[in-house]
Amino acid sequence: MFVATSTSAVFIAAAYLTLLIPETAATAPTIISRAQWGARAPKHQAANLARKPAPYVVLHHSTGNGCVTQAICQLKVREFQNYHMNSKKWSDVGYNFIVGEDGNIYEGRGWGKQGAHSKPFNNKSIGICIIGDYTNRTPNSAAVQAVDSLIAYGVSSGEIKNDYKLLGHRQTWQTNCPGNSLYTMMQSWPHWAAAA
Numbered sequence: 001m002f003v004a005t006s007t008s009a010v011f012i013a014a015a016y017l018t019l020l021i022p023e024t025a026a027t028a029p030t031i032i033s034r035a036q037w038g039a040r041a042p043k044h045q046a047a048n049l050a051r052k053p054a055p056y057v058v059l060h061h062s063t064g065n066g067c068v069t070q071a072i073c074q075l076k077v078r079e080f081q082n083y084h085m086n087s088k089k090w091s092d093v094g095y096n097f098i099v100g101e102d103g104n105i106y107e108g109r110g111w112g113k114q115g116a117h118s119k120p121f122n123n124k125s126i127g128i129c130i131i132g133d134y135t136n137r138t139p140n141s142a143a144v145q146a147v148d149s150l151i152a153y154g155v156s157s158g159e160i161k162n163d164y165k166l167l168g169h170r171q172t173w174q175t176n177c178p179g180n181s182l183y184t185m186m187q188s189w190p191h192w193a194a195a196a
């Protein structure tokens, strides 16, 4: 009797843990797919990251106006893609993901792919761009939470290293990106690194 009780207690504990573990992993955030935002096909397939999981996350701002509705944000994402493909002559939109102040995440090149956003970190980083100009203001909480959940999911799904370093674009290239206010803000985020 004693043994049986003990065994079932262990079984219950094991079953409980099994239920508990998936809850502690980051849940997949909703990502607006390329088809949903009306992406053009890339000129050619992006290369895979040289290092996976990616050891770096590089944060950008787009400059220009922000957006708080999916309709306007999607329009802007299409504009970025056109600019990158037509003027910059890149094969596709440069970022892995784009985030709006509508709280949505828009799929760029996606996970595991080399972007065109942060030379010489393109082959070892996930590049995330927040739509808007963050020189004199910080992004709203919807955008910050979207970035946070995207990175958390990237870590839990093996796309981003557990001990990844978070960098602002200005740490990898001569640029004001991601804007003074966002750059100050992100320095309080847990994985921000003073040096790459």
Ligand SMILES: [Zn+2]
Residues within 6 Å of the ligand: 059, 060, 061, 117, 169, 175, 177, 178
């Ligand atoms: Zn940038």
